[in-house]
Amino acid sequence: MQPVRSFATATLFLAAALHAQSPKTPLTVQLDWKPTAQFAGILVAKQQGFYATEGLDVTILSDDGTSTPSVDRVTQHANDTTGWIGITEADLLIAGVANGMPLKAFATMMQTTPFALLTLKDSGLTTLKSLKGKTIGLHDDGEKAIDVLLQFNGMKRSDVIVAKVPYSNEPLLSGQVAAMQGYVIDEAVRLRMEGHPINIIPMGDNGYVSYAEVLFTPSSYLKAHTDVLARFVRATGKGWAYAAAYPDSTAHMIVGNYMRESSVAEQSASLLAVLPLLHTEDPHFGAMRPDTWARSIEMFETYKLAEGKLSAKDAVDYSVLERLYHDTR
Secondary structure, X not given: OHHHHHHHHHHHHHHHHHHHHOOOEEEEEEOOOOOOHHHHHHHHHHHOOHHHHOOEEEEEEOOOOOOOOHHHHHHHOOOOOOEEEEEEOHHHHHXXXXXXXXXXXXXXXXXOOOEEEEEEHHHOOOOOHHHOOOEEEXXXXXXXXXXXXXXXXXXXXXXXXEEEOXXXXXXXXXXXXXXXXXXXXXXXXXXXXXXXXXXXXXXXXOOOOOOEEEEEEEHHHHHHOHHHHHHHHHHHHHHHHHHHHOHHHHHHHHHHHOOOOOOHHHHHHHHHHHHHHOOOOOOOOOOOOHHHHHHHHHHHXXXXXXXXOOOHHHXXXXXXXXXXXXXXX
């Protein structure tokens, strides 16, 4: 019997070796920010070999806020034979599709937005209406969101002063602005760690309906490579599960490999703030709900943030999630 067992073992080793040597499908993933804990699942999946196990060769590109927006970058590669995946806020994807970009969302990492306006604690500014006559610091990707917040609260642009600010907490700390756009998983974490108590005015509580860190790709690639994208979502979900189980080692990995200018404490705190946003509507990683997309698009139409009519089917495709979970809706 020994030769049989040896033959079987050799066959298994050969199969594993052939699998390891087989060509992997290339994918480029364009983040919409620096490689921080808000992308922990993707960074872990790359580091731990989860993508490689799924037969994927993933290249991760980051953004420091000055690069071409991810929707534009992926659109530039819409006709490439290799796959491109972008990450963005739902509102920016909707706006891009409304302007003719051939893109579709196929999954989302966060089930609700971490977008907020931040004020210093001692300012007493805790609502949008309390900011009347005040200066609000925004980045380019906050322009549409602030219009929603103002109109939801019965206000106009002329009721506040909008100033474009860099990706820094300095404008808020120096008093240049009374409130500043930020993420509760990023700027808010850093401010508190630096000893600055803050108030948070959540955009989600002020009429802003949006998924965050939406995964999208060119429509043509999605149609031809549903299986590839399904493998990407499955591996990314495993990455997030690992990050949730091992937050400390994940934070060390992010700082050691990607964010040397940060600290383990900051990335750990950010990761713990991110995790509750992943599964607030559905236990399946990446799941999207038609009613949420419908409300996002309705928000765009109500507040006239996009020209013309736009249906969810123009911007969203559920085939990848259906392949993974059979029925996510």
